[in-house]
Amino acid sequence: MSAPQAVDASAAAPKTTRQTIEALSGLLLVLFVAMLSGTVVSIALPKIIGALEGTQTQYTWVVTATLLTATAATPVWGKLADLFNKKLLIQVAIGIFVVGSVVSGFAQDAGQLIAARAFQGLGVGGLQALVQVAIAAMIPPRERGRYNGYLGAVMALATVGGPLLGGLIADTSWLGWRWCFFIGVPIAVIAMLVLQFTLHLPTVKRDNVKIDYLGITLISSGVSLLLIWISFVDHSFAWLSWQTAAMAGGSVLLLALATLVEARAAEPVVPLHIVTKRGTALAILASLAVGMAMFGGAVFLGQYFQIGRGYTPTESGLLTIPMMAGVLTSSIVSGRMITRSGRVKPYIVTGAIVLVGGFAMLGTIDHLTPLWFVGIAMFAVGAGVGMSMQNLVLAVQNSVALKDMGAASSSVAFFRSLGGTIGVSVLGAILANRVTDQITHDLAAAGIPTGGGSAGGGSLNIAALPEPIRHIVTAAYGDATGHIFIVSACIAVVGVIAALLLKPVTLRSSIDLPDAARTAAVAADAIDGAPAFDQVELQPDGAGDNRPVTART
The missing domain is CATH 1.10.287 (Helix Hairpins)
Structure with a gap:
């Protein structure tokens, strides 16, 4: 393991609230465009695959290709962030994302689209991991709670606003589906320019860096x-x-x-001494469960509203607003309270329990359930996500040194994405089997030949189906969706158990662990002859701003 040579003193200096928010604005734009790339496409995918004359298998792979490469690349990006300049890596990831988006928009067949989305996923994985790492290198864990509301707002806007935007694009003839991919390009370019002027992070230079x-x-x-x-x-x-x-x-x-x-390995991609620690391992397990439940369950809400209830893509996006409100409200409130108390476990546990309750409520829905009840259940799911997801990352970041922040943060993001991918696939299979069985049963009961009904049941173009078959298909989707939310609730219980087993800790107010900061400062002092610092903290003053407090050795 090579020793650090030097630290950029100007970048390492404590930042005021204004400087922090300026840098955070670019990072939030990056996070927004990364999440938007998936949510804006999902609602318009039936039209996209139809226009490209793709198959059902290709339909699945347009989504899976991005998830696969993003998930596989996440720990790699995280480790690179511990070895190289974080700002440059974010800009490289943005470049990959932009190229992948443009190529996806110009795809002439489904095969080209799948390949372009796979390449785009490499950038998405980098953006999702590196944004968390950059924030951790800029804001101490205890102070980070007050900024979680911004993160929650971005997550909510991308999660719910993405399908709404995709629906508007899909329903607007003069734009066309290709703008589902082009829409993120100008946002990504703006984010790159903002980061160039606002993001200044400390870079620890090392001798003889070894890439695993x-x-x-x-x-x-x-x-x-x-x-x-x-x-x-x-x-x-x-x-x-x-x-x-x-x-x-x-x-x-x-x-x-x-x-x-x-x-x-001298520089492992996933440091085993970090991920096997009790706190990190439990946070990873909880993130895996939350990812499976949230991504695996929430992805089918749009299908429930469109196929099970007969709403348009735009209306479906509007109907999911309660979930966005839940994420936004809970992340802001819990973030403020965490900063005030320094305690994170109670909010993770509460969020995990509320998430289970929300999915349990959604598990009772069918194609006739009142929309107000569905809205309350979605708000509960959003509130659970807002209190648990980001705070699980925060709990891990609080326990590791700054030099390992990239690998630790990306490990949690990796397992959350892995859980989401598994959840989408498994719950999708459960939904498909249950829908097929119910359609077959109801067609036979209605005296309609099951051979023709199977074809009809497999079609998502509900308006083209004959009236008797259309009613059977919509009812089947509306009723079967509740079943997969029950499964999601059961999966989310694992997250509750893991959260309860987390050790209660008080979040630190320093960017780095005190011992790690002291060691790095002494090393820099020995090499450069500069004065060593014990630690750098951001302390809140009475006006809510941050005053640098630096203790000399």
């Missing part, structure tokens, strides 16, 4: 193979088949080899 190429290859290959298997199992081949043995077994083997390599 073997670990990167094994982790990326193992995760990719696992996600490919999850995407195809129960559709293209059975759970018990040679394909399952080859893919699942191969993934386990690759990840086992990656664990051995990471245990011996």
Whole structure:
């Protein structure tokens, strides 16, 4: 392990609230455009695949390709952030995202779109990981709570505003579906320019940096193979088949080899001494459960409103506003209270419990459930997400040194994305099987030949179906969706258990761990002859601003 050589003193200096918000504005734009790239496309995907004359398998892969590459790339980006300039890495990720978005918008067939979305996913994974790392390098854990409201607002706006924007684009003839991909390009370019002038982060320069190429290859290959298997199992081949043995077994083997390599690497992509700590491991487990429940459940709400209830894409986006309100409200309130008390566990536990309650309520819905009840349930789900998701990352960041912040933050994001990918695939399979069974049963009960009904049930163009079949299909989707929310609630219970087992801690007020900061300062002093500092803190004053408090050794 190489020792740090020097630290950029100007970048490491404490920042005022105004400087912090200026830098945060660019980071929030980056996070918004990364999340928007997925949500804005999801609602318009039926039109996109129809225009490109794609198949149902290609429909799935337009979504899965981005998730796969983003998830596999997340820990790599996080480790690179510990070794190289964080600002430059964010700009590189933005560049990859912009190129992928432009190529996706000009795709001439579904195969080209899938390839472009996979490339775009590399940038998305980088943006999602690096934004968290940059914020952690800029704001102490205790002070970070007050800024969680901004993060929550961005998450809410992208999660709910994305489908609404996608619906408007899909319903507007003069724009066309290609603008679902182009819309993020100018936002990303603006974010890059804002970051160039506002983001100044300390860079620790190291001698003889060693990149763990073997670990990167094994982790990326193992995760990719696992996600490919999850995407195809129960559709293209059975759970018990040679394909399952080859893919699942191969993934386990690759990840086992990656664990051995990471245990011996000088600069591991995923430091085992961090992810195996009790607090980090429990936060990862909770994030995995929250990711599976939230992404796996919430992604089907748009389908419920459009197919199960007959609303347009634009109306579906508007109907999901209660979830956005829940995320925004809970993240702002809990963030302020966390900054005041320094305690994060109570809010994580409360959020996980509220999330389970929200999904349990959604588990009772069918195609006739009053919209006010659905809205209350969605608000509860959003509130649970707002209190738990970002604070789980915060709990991990509080326990690690600044030099390991990238790897630790990206590990939580990685498992959350992995959980989301698994949740979408598994709950999607459950929904498809339940819908098929119910449609087949109801068609037979109505005296309609099941051969023709199967075709009709497989079509998402509800308006083109004959009236008797249309009613059966919409009722099947509306009734079956509640079942997958019950499964989501059961998965979210795991997050509650993990949250309860977290050790209560008080968030630190320093950017780095005191011992780690002292060691780095002494090293810099020995090399450069500069005065060493024990730690740099941001203390809130009576006016709510941040005053730098620096203690000399």
